[in-house]
Amino acid sequence: MSSGTDYEDRFRRVYASNFHPLLAYALRRAEQPEDAADVVAETFLVAWRRGHGMPADAEVRLWLYGVARRVLANHHRTGLRRERLGERLRQRIRGAVTADPGSEVPERLAVQAALARLSELDREVLTLTVWEGLEPREVAGVLGVSPAVVRTRLSRARARLRDLVGDDLAPPGHVLGVVTAPAPKEGR
Template identity: 35%
Template sequence: MSTDEEALSRARHDPAAFEPLVDRHSAALHAYLFRRCGPVADDLLSEVWLTAYARRADFRVVETGTVRGWLFGIARNHALAHWRRNASAPTPGSPAPGGDDTWDAVDARLDAARLRPALRAALRELPPVEREVLVLTAWEQLTPAEAAQTVGIGAATARSRLHRARARMRDLMADHPADRRAGPPPPLVLKGAQT
């Protein structure tokens, strides 16, 4: 049993045991929500934690998977509800708030800013089902299994969609001028992904 699972199990009877989960996952969940919903991320994050706390007794490792994937699934549902209420589209790849202000980080952000329009255009070309798995694994650093859990599909389906999305992104980004100067694009290496 992982630390998260132990904390969630204890939180069923001891509400204070829920706090380490909030401390451990709030930053990642906030970044996920901010990239998709912008400035309402704070409000949505509060809703995510209220939902997770209310449903803490419903979590089962065998049926549900990891606590992290379960939390991202709750966050995804709140983001989707927000989009439906406001008829606004998600913007994967938008910068998350905060960050490191070292010169290397500034250079990296400038390079990313040059690539961002092409990256967004390429992401828009992907089918939504592939794009979502790619964004969850690349930006949110979920494993393919956690991404599968988040969107409610099987792990093999998520790996297949991720493979297709990575191949399409390589093809779509191959024509970008910045990539031509640097040579062929490197393969997208994602946490937990098998190449």
């Protein structure tokens, strides 16, 4: 039991005498103070895990600098990977973002106002079906209702929207016509 206590006592001494020099080392090399704190914490975690392999007290600081150097290198690599991933995601999002169909029509304010007058569930059923391209069974899964409820709500929402915006606002194939068209029969 005393070996565990000796191990903990040694670690405490190593930590107390090396924390500030390691923090200063990390602060000079990390972009953010929070990153430096993470590097020091990770360095001492490695020291704790490898405590029995730590060199003698005269060499321990140099060993800790070496550990901190590797932790910093990993931190920088992780940061670069995160930046590259972020850039790839931003490019994909830019490529995947399509214009809101309601914004492509001159009557978009009328459509938005009409949509706002629908109940929240009817509006969600309609937009998930039309703008997101989901089938009624898929919409049912998203909303946690039965497909029959979705089909009924969709039919009513389209009819109500047609009443609110008028039947003759859109030529065939126009977004308004698609939004207000009767629901197609879903394949079983």
